[in-house]
Amino acid sequence: MTVSGDLKSLGNAFFVAKDYLEAEKHYTRAIEASKESDGPKESAVLYANRAACLLCLKRYMDAERDATKATKLDPTYAKGFARLATAQDCLGSYTMSVQNWQQALAALPQTNLGPAEQKQKAQYEAGLMATSGTLVKLGLGRFGGLRDEARLPWDRAAVIVPRLRIQRLTNSTPVFSSAWVIHHAYQEFMNGVGRATQLQINPVVGHHAGALDGISDITNGVLRDRRVMQCPTDEFIAKCNDQLRWEASVTQAWDYDRPELVIQAALVRQSEQGWQAVRRALSITVRGWILRAVIEAGVNQRHDIAVTLYKNCLDVLYSLRATWISATSRDRGVIFENSFIFGIRRIYLDALVTSEPTPDLLELLQEQSDVLIRDLDEAHPHSPAPREESADPGFFSSFYMYPRGQALAAKGFYYKNIATRTGSDPNVCFRKSALEYLKSVEFFPEDDEQHPWFLNEALESMLNAGSFPLREILDVMKRIGVSAPKAKEIWEYSSLGACVWGTFHDVAQQEARLRLLVEEGKLSIEACVGHGVLQL
Secondary structure, three states, rough: OOOHHHHHHHHHHHHHHHHHHHHHHHHHHHHHHOOHOOOOHHHHHHHHHHHHHHOOOOHHHHHHHHHHHHHOOOOOOHHHHHHHHHHHHOOEEEEEEHHHHHHHHHOOOHHHHHHHHHHHHHHHHHHHHHHHHHHHHOOEEOOOEEEEHHHHHHHHHHHHHHHHHHHHHHHHOOOHHHHHHHHHHHHHHHHHHHHHHHEEOOOOOOEOOOOOOOHHHHHHHHHHHHOOOOOOOOOHHHHHHHHHHHHHHHHHEEEEEEHHHHHHHHHHHHHOOOOOHHHHHHHHHHHHHHHHHHHHHHHHOOOOHHHHHHHHHHHHHHHHHHHHHOOHHHOOHHHOOOHHHHHHHHHHHHHHHHHOOOOOHHHHHHHHHHHHHHHHHHHHOOOOOOOOOOOOOHHHHHHHHHHHHHHHHHHHHHHHOOOOOOOOHHHHHHHHHHHHHHHHHHHHOOOOOOOHHHHHHHHHHHHHHHOOHHHHHHHHHHHHHHHHHHHHHHOOOOHHHHHHHHHHHHHHHHHHHHHHHOOHHHHHHHHEEOHHHHHH
């Protein structure tokens, strides 16, 4: 048996024993030890097995990523599709889950099924039926939202915002709330959607009539908060593509996929036709890449394509901004402003985090996180406290606070993932991970789902490190308990929210049990503890 095979067997043994952390570590080492000669089918099994561990550990986004990798390595592997569907169910991505349950069933033999395959088929059919039932119960709206408007984060935020406006009149301290963020993001996003629906195409002569700036509004909304595009439908994507093609034609934008070609073409056009011509073309070119990246990542799970497209945007903007350093902001356009670039950097980090965590990508993630933090420091060297602009509440959060929080959380993700790699000191890495996650939450309001979620990520890393006193563990648990209900008021039915409320409930129960043990004198509040303390 190969080294990879030995590690896989050990991982299987730990999985059967329900020691999912050890199982995950051994599957990770098996993946690292596997060679090309092992073949894609063997590698697919390893990724699917690790996905199963991650599901048991309630790390659903990581599980989705591993299961996606398994299905790409072996498109005939039924368990890979089943685990992908399960992860997507937990994440609230029900439309994609249905498709993958169907793929799992299609990958099974159609006749002469053995006992194990018959059991798999029954499980997959039950999964498909349950997810289909959820979709019917919820109902998809025209642009992928839920028909029950009271469920959606932006609709809940719209109810909360008037209350916040009143508080601002009576309180000198601005209210730091995610309601401002998602409310304004959704307003811009839907302005763009409205423009896209106005586009008329004559099928005979191909004549277009519509309103410009649809792509600008849609991408502005996404850059404020990408969660506005929670579940895009085929109809929405088609309308966006029609609007993009039309605006690209009107502005003579470039359809190159190579940033160096866009840079050269932009320099020529500016020289020959002036600022207005190049400004409009560049805006649509860059925004087109952003829109395509969001759709590729959100619909097709092609995070690798999204990473490339976001990098294209940044390469073009940084290169041309350096060349046109003496030009005015009005001449160059809004896409060269810090806020716009920080918005791209934030979703670029998102794409890197949701990609397969290869050593190279993890190092790129760490590097890009540091670059964003450095740029934010240069833009605001004194790390200003949370604030809301009077004319546009939420702008500062969307483009300065949240990007910094995302960068710090990405560093936490980096240390968490390298902790299980050969040659790393896991305790040191998990400790660094916890500290970065704890820093990140300071840049998200308590009523944003990311606040308790990143606290929970910090908690997991603290327990994995085993070097934090119980007092600090309990403090983080308490903070999760304080912020989770506030976040649930807005984010209960978001994609992330669909999988985290049960986790937060479990944390509350664990906290109560641990505090009781402390009161009874069975645990010292100053003792450093690990995951084992949760089994007491």
